[in-house]
Amino acid sequence: MRKGYFISALMALILAFSVGCAKNSDVKQEEDKKVNLITEEELGYRTTTLYDEKLAQTPGxxxxxxxxxxxxxxxxxxxxxxxxxxxxxxxxxxxxxxxxxxxxxxxxxxxxxxxxxxxxxxxxxxxxxxxxxxxxxxxxxxxxxxxxxxxxxxxxxxxxxxxxxxxxxxxxxxxxxxxxxxxxxxx
Ligand code: HEC
Ligand code: HEC
The missing domain is CATH 1.10.1130.10 (Flavocytochrome C3; Chain A)
Incomplete structure (x- = not known):
């Protein structure tokens, strides 16, 4: 009887923990959206995609x-x-x-x-x-x-x-x- 009680308590704890984790990753995604992520195309000071050297210039x-x-x-x-x-x-x-x-x-x-x-x-x-x-x-x-x-x-x-x-x-x-x-x- 006691042993059964212990196992269900443990299961409940694990469940609560995994729900918590899932919730944390949702929160993180939400936060990422809010901070206005910079894409690889926008990265750097050259204001053009990182994937094309021809477009990279130092104007002026x-x-x-x-x-x-x-x-x-x-x-x-x-x-x-x-x-x-x-x-x-x-x-x-x-x-x-x-x-x-x-x-x-x-x-x-x-x-x-x-x-x-x-x-x-x-x-x-x-x-x-x-x-x-x-x-x-x-x-x-x-x-x-x-x-x-x-x-x-x-x-x-x-x-x-x-x-x-x-x-x-x-x-x-x-x-x-x-x-x-x-x-x-x-x-
Ligand atoms: C591998 C790099 C490198 C290359 C290639 C190179 N230099 Fe130099 N040069 C230096 C460095 C470092 C100095 C400063 C230190 C010294 O005098 O060696 C220098 C110094 C000089 C100076 C100043 C001398 C003084 O008395 O203050 C002149 C003039 C110069 N180089 C002209 C040239 C010319 C012309 C060429 C091509 C024919 C050339 N260098 C190729 C690295 C280089
Ligand atoms: C027509 C002659 C001439 C040619 C060609 C020339 N230079 Fe010069 N260079 C000079 C003179 C003269 C100076 C001193 C500054 C002045 O009076 O404009 C100088 C200055 C320099 C200096 C600065 C040296 C110091 O101690 O501050 C460097 C470096 C230099 N030249 C590199 C080059 C390189 C590299 C080339 C080739 C791409 C070249 N020069 C072609 C005449 C020339």
């Missing part, structure tokens, strides 16, 4: 139009960061195997006459083997892989990153080869 971005020789250099993002291209790249990109206009002005032997910043020592070293080269290291050939033009934008999310610099000069010049081994122990 204005790039520098000053031709090389008339632009103002841009402060580096942090010590030894690749500098942004301050001048127009119209007609200079894309870089191809047979045509790299950038080197025409930036190779050290040309740069002075062109008033351009010479390509630094780091680009003439194979850093994997530490071998110094007479020519540009091929891994540096595609300049726009690392150096890009800067657009004048009104960002949706403000970037509060503040780069650190070892010296005042570091804001406009680099010295990577002098300190690339900093903190590296020979042992």
């Amino acid at each position: 971005n204005v790039y520098h139009t000053e031709i090389a020789g008339t632009s103002k250099r841009i402060e580096r993002a942090f010590d030894n960061a690749p500098p942004m291209i301050p001048h127009s790249t119209e007609g200079l990109l894309p870089i191809t195997k047979d045509n790299n206009m950038c080197t025409g002005c930036h190779m050290p032997e040309m740069a002075k006459a062109m008033g351009a910043v010479p390509i630094p020592k780091s680009h003439f070293v194979n850093l994997r083997t530490n071998q110094e080269l007479d020519t540009l290291y091929q891994g540096r050939f595609n300049c726009s892989q690392c150096h890009t033009p800067q657009a004048k934008t009104d960002p949706i999310v403000e970037n509060k990153f503040e780069g650190a610099f070892r010296t005042k000069e570091g804001r406009f010049s680099s010295n990577l080869m002098d300190n690339i081994n900093e903190g590296v122990s020979a042992d």
